[in-house]
Amino acid sequence: AQKVTQAQTEISVVEKEDVTLDCVYETRDTTYYLFWYKQPPSGELVFLIRRNFFDEQNEISGRYSWNFQKSTSSFNFTITASQVVDSAVYFCALSEDGNNRLAFGKGNQVVVIP
Amino acid sequence: GAGVSQSPRYKVAKRGQDVALRCDPISGHVSLFWYQQALGQGPEFLTYFQNEAQLDKSGLPSDRFFAERPEGSVSTLKIQRTQQEDSAVYLCASSTGLAGDPGETQYFGPGTRLLVL
Numbered sequence: 617a618q619k620v621t622q623a624q625t626e627i628s629v630v631e632k633e634d635v636t637l638d639c640v641y642e643t644r645d646t647t648y649y650l651f652w653y654k655q656p657p658s659g660e661l662v663f664l665i666r667r668n669f670f671d672e673q674n675e676i677s678g679r680y681s682w683n684f685q686k687s688t689s690s691f692n693f694t695i696t697a698s699q700v701v702d703s704a705v706y707f708c709a710l711s712e713d714g715n716n717r718l719a720f721g722k723g724n725q726v727v728v729i730p
Numbered sequence: 731g732a733g734v735s736q737s738p739r740y741k742v743a744k745r746g747q748d749v750a751l752r753c754d755p756i757s758g759h760v761s762l763f764w765y766q767q768a769l770g771q772g773p774e775f776l777t778y779f780q781n782e783a784q785l786d787k788s789g790l791p792s793d794r795f796f797a798e799r800p801e802g803s804v805s806t807l808k809i810q811r812t813q814q815e816d817s818a819v820y821l822c823a824s825s826t827g828l829a830g831d832p833g834e835t836q837y838f839g840p841g842t843r844l845l846v847l
Contacts, residue, residue, distance in 0.1 A: 620772075649833035659819060661773070661838035668833060707772050711833065716761065717786065718823075718836060720772030 619643075620710050622721035629698050630729050637693045637724045639708030647713035650684065650691045655705040655723070664706075667691060698728045732756075734839035736822050742845045743812045751807045751842045753822030761827025762805050763836055764797055767819040776820075779805060780827060812846045819843050 619642040629635045641650065652664040665675065667684050675682045679696045695702050705725050709718040735754040743749050755762050761780055765773035766789075775789040781802035790797070794813075799805040809816055823836035 651835070653838070658840065659843070660840040661821065661823075663835055663837060666833065666835050709772075716778050716827075716834070717763070717775035717789070718765075718773070719775070722770075722772050 620708050620719055620721035622708055622724050624724050625722070626725040626727065628727045628729060631700060632697050635695050635698055635702075635726060635728075637695075637706055637708075637726070639691045639693065639721060641689050641691065641708070641710045643710060643712055645712040649711045651709040651711075651718065652682065652691075652693050653707045653709060653720075655707060657704070661707070664693075695726070698726075700728050700730050702726060703728045734822055734824055734837055736820075736839040736842050738842060739840060740843050740845075742847065744847055745812060745814060747812050748808065748810045749812055749844065751809075751820050751844070753805045753807070753824075753839060755803065755805070755822070755824030756837060759824035759826055759837075760802075761825045761834065761836075762799060763823040763825075764805070764807050765821040765823065766791075767821055767841070769818070773821050776807070809844075812844075814846050817844055817846045 621640045648669045650667045653661045655661050672684050681694045683692045705723040707720050707723045709720045711718050737752045763778050764776040767773040777797045778786040779799045782799050794810045796808045819841040821841045823838045825834040825836045827834050
């Protein structure tokens with residue numbers, strides 16, 4: 617069984633502050649993939665990043681960065697210098713080898729206050 | 731089109747009615763997925779197609795739910811005799827998708843918001 621836990625439900629920050637979203641996953645498979653998606657108020661899930669199980673190198677894309685640590689089964693996401701446009705629900709998801717479905721966490725509602 | 735499209739965007743049904751939700755995947759994408767998202771929750775997997783073959787329907791909550799993709803492109807999710815607990819957003823996703831490649835990125839449509847009264 618696969619499971620993704622996003623403990624924080626709603627996070628409010630003032631614009632320009634940094635915000636980190638925690639994601640902890642559980643899997644029995646040795647081959648798996650992790651994803652982050654953004655869901656703005658319009659409702660569409662927007663793909664942000666995919667990380668393979670063997671690649672623990674951290675990644676930075678503009679104001680977004682991701683920290684993948686297999687030792688703690690975590691794949692955390694940081695938004696630096698947050699902006700109002702970052703207000704959305706962010707989902708962490710997992711897929712396992714031989715199983716094409718995505719298992720999502722409950723999401724983090726991020727509210728950026730101007 | 732450039733992305734996954736879904737129609738209708740909103741659907742209101744009376745309890746007991748049948749509904750049909752349509753998904754147009756990204757052109758050329760082999761794999762197609764349906765998810766159900768209840769209010770305040772993450773999406774939950776319903777079913778998966780590779781071309782016209784439905785390879786996994788283990789997430790369909792009851793036999794009232796039925797999905798098809800007869801020509802390997804457009805897909806329809808049908809819900810018979812709708813119940814209030816069926817109220818949710820139904821999301822469709824597609825990926826370039828090859829068999830045995832679970833790491834393929836899935837691209838989502840805007841969803842259909844279903845309200846059953």
